[in-house]
Amino acid sequence: MSNSVTPNQAMAGSNALEIPNVSKRRMVTDHVMTALSVSAMFLVLAPLLAIFGYLVYKGVGSISWDFLTQTPKPVGEPGGGMANAIEGSAVILGLASLLGIPVGIGAGIYLAEYGRGGYLGFIVRFVSDVLNGVPSIVIGIVAYSLVVLKQKHFSALAGGVALAIMMIPTITRTTEEMLLLVPSQIREAAFGLGVPQWRTTLSITLRTALPGVITGVMLAFARVAGETAPLLFTAFGNQFWNFNLNQPTAALPLQIFAYAISPFDEWHKQAWAGALVLIVMIVVAVSAVRLAVSRGNLRGAH
Amino acid sequence: MGVSIQVKNLNAWFGKKQALFDITMTAAANHCTALIGPSGCGKSTFVRCINRMHETIPDAKATGSVKIGEVDAYNGTSAPQLRRRVGMVFQKPNPFPTMSVYDNVAAGLKLNRFRSNAKQMDEIVERSLKNAALWDEVKDDLKKKSGASLSGGQQQRLCIARALAVEPEVVLMDEPCSALDPISTGKIEDLIFQLKQNYTILIVTHNMQQAARVAEYTGFFLLGKLIEFEKTTKIFTTPSDKRTEDYITGRFG
Ligand SMILES: Nc1ncnc2c1ncn2[C@@H]1O[C@H](COP(=O)(O)OP(=O)(O)OP(=O)(O)O)[C@@H](O)[C@H]1O
Ligand SMILES: [Mg+2]
Numbered sequence: 001m002s003n004s005v006t007p008n009q010a011m012a013g014s015n016a017l018e019i020p021n022v023s024k025r026r027m028v029t030d031h032v033m034t035a036l037s038v039s040a041m042f043l044v045l046a047p048l049l050a051i052f053g054y055l056v057y058k059g060v061g062s063i064s065w066d067f068l069t070q071t072p073k074p075v076g077e078p079g080g081g082m083a084n085a086i087e088g089s090a091v092i093l094g095l096a097s098l099l100g101i102p103v104g105i106g107a108g109i110y111l112a113e114y115g116r117g118g119y120l121g122f123i124v125r126f127v128s129d130v131l132n133g134v135p136s137i138v139i140g141i142v143a144y145s146l147v148v149l150k151q152k153h154f155s156a157l158a159g160g161v162a163l164a165i166m167m168i169p170t171i172t173r174t175t176e177e178m179l180l181l182v183p184s185q186i187r188e189a190a191f192g193l194g195v196p197q198w199r200t201t202l203s204i205t206l207r208t209a210l211p212g213v214i215t216g217v218m219l220a221f222a223r224v225a226g227e228t229a230p231l232l233f234t235a236f237g238n239q240f241w242n243f244n245l246n247q248p249t250a251a252l253p254l255q256i257f258a259y260a261i262s263p264f265d266e267w268h269k270q271a272w273a274g275a276l277v278l279i280v281m282i283v284v285a286v287s288a289v290r291l292a293v294s295r296g297n298l299r300g301a302h
Numbered sequence: 303m304g305v306s307i308q309v310k311n312l313n314a315w316f317g318k319k320q321a322l323f324d325i326t327m328t329a330a331a332n333h334c335t336a337l338i339g340p341s342g343c344g345k346s347t348f349v350r351c352i353n354r355m356h357e358t359i360p361d362a363k364a365t366g367s368v369k370i371g372e373v374d375a376y377n378g379t380s381a382p383q384l385r386r387r388v389g390m391v392f393q394k395p396n397p398f399p400t401m402s403v404y405d406n407v408a409a410g411l412k413l414n415r416f417r418s419n420a421k422q423m424d425e426i427v428e429r430s431l432k433n434a435a436l437w438d439e440v441k442d443d444l445k446k447k448s449g450a451s452l453s454g455g456q457q458q459r460l461c462i463a464r465a466l467a468v469e470p471e472v473v474l475m476d477e478p479c480s481a482l483d484p485i486s487t488g489k490i491e492d493l494i495f496q497l498k499q500n501y502t503i504l505i506v507t508h509n510m511q512q513a514a515r516v517a518e519y520t521g522f523f524l525l526g527k528l529i530e531f532e533k534t535t536k537i538f539t540t541p542s543d544k545r546t547e548d549y550i551t552g553r554f555g
Contacts, residue, residue, distance in 0.1 A: 185392060
């Protein structure tokens, strides 16, 4: 990089009186800023890589075919796995996404396209910001009283509801922000063609903002995927397979929690393996969605 | 075929501030009518009242009557229905950024649930792009290239093609060339000449040579009022109002 002639240097050659000083200072500032932002990037990356590396180191040894296909064995018996917890997590997260994503995106659309500056919009915005800060265990209690007490038993459904409630505020606010970034000229172009407002919102505005909206959805998803507290008294956990939404269901975070606080070495190892599987599941889900979205992009589109 | 635009006693407000005062004029069918006037005099507001875009602004209001041919714009028609008859081209080119060139042109039809098979749609897209003098420049990459990746002048012609695809009766253009270089401007002016055969055109422009080149009739706006509306040749040679004369001779504005 230092070998190439920058425009500043080229100018300095032809105009050698005053500009060199200025350009030198600018170049130093430029290099310092670049160095600062690169080191910031490493600071962000370091903990992530450290965690991931440590997880692989501790967990990869216990991942086996059995671990991925079998249910837990009783205490003392070797082997067994977390297959039912992996399945349970997938079901609960799928349910949470099914409930949370439409509500979150819908509320975001309301805020950006209809409720701008309105009283109701203000309330929705405020409530969603507060909801974002509510501790996850409190959300668990809410789902407990809303679903578990009504049904009189723990269930995957209750777990899904708890996680959905946690997803909504993040999705709502990012959807709103992303829709607001779409220039009003784009909306006017659609109105000008005689496209009704609802259709403009769905097919033009939301479509234009989609990459950002999906980022918000992925953030919300990744955030709740590892939540344990709200599942403790909703999904509850289960030692066996369960495919019924109305029954207590195993989930990876629950299983990891239970195994990690147990006194058995074998279980500790399995907890590490479970954590690794959980992270890999999140990475795979997020990458798959990213890939699917970028597939549809056009040459030259932003 | 184009139809005339008849405006009677049009008043428009932004909140409490009145932006248009009692405008009455008729843009003749299959002709081009230009609107000139200093910045902020209400030209855009006027144009946006014709396709009811004005009412999309919170607190904005308009009274009076606007007729597109035989259709009363404010009575018995919904705004979307009206806007399908009235194409609009904006000051800044605004293609849909996530759509291909093809989809941009087809957007108006697809989003309005116009039923057609692929072949019909191909024909409409090709015809619209040809009418907008853009076909030769984009035909090889129609479905793969994003509308946003075209040059500014191409984007503006794409927007014209998009407006033409829904077969409007009149086309409103609000300073369509103000973001373009002279060559692209020339292309769009040529285009306006051809479009006159099939459409009625109302164009806002700050460029008086442009008004003189493309329009048969010209209206001069000042502070929300239509000061003078005349044959273009007359308004630029022997304007009857002193204020018009001052403006076109560059004495103010
Ligand atoms: N969204 C708005 N809210 C409030 N007032 C507005 C709005 N848009 C325009 N106005 C006001 O209405 C008047 C007319 O504006 P308009 O945009 O029609 O002018 P114009 O003739 O198109 O000007 P230009 O040549 O600069 O485009 C101006 O005084 C302007 O301040
Ligand atoms: Mg204007």
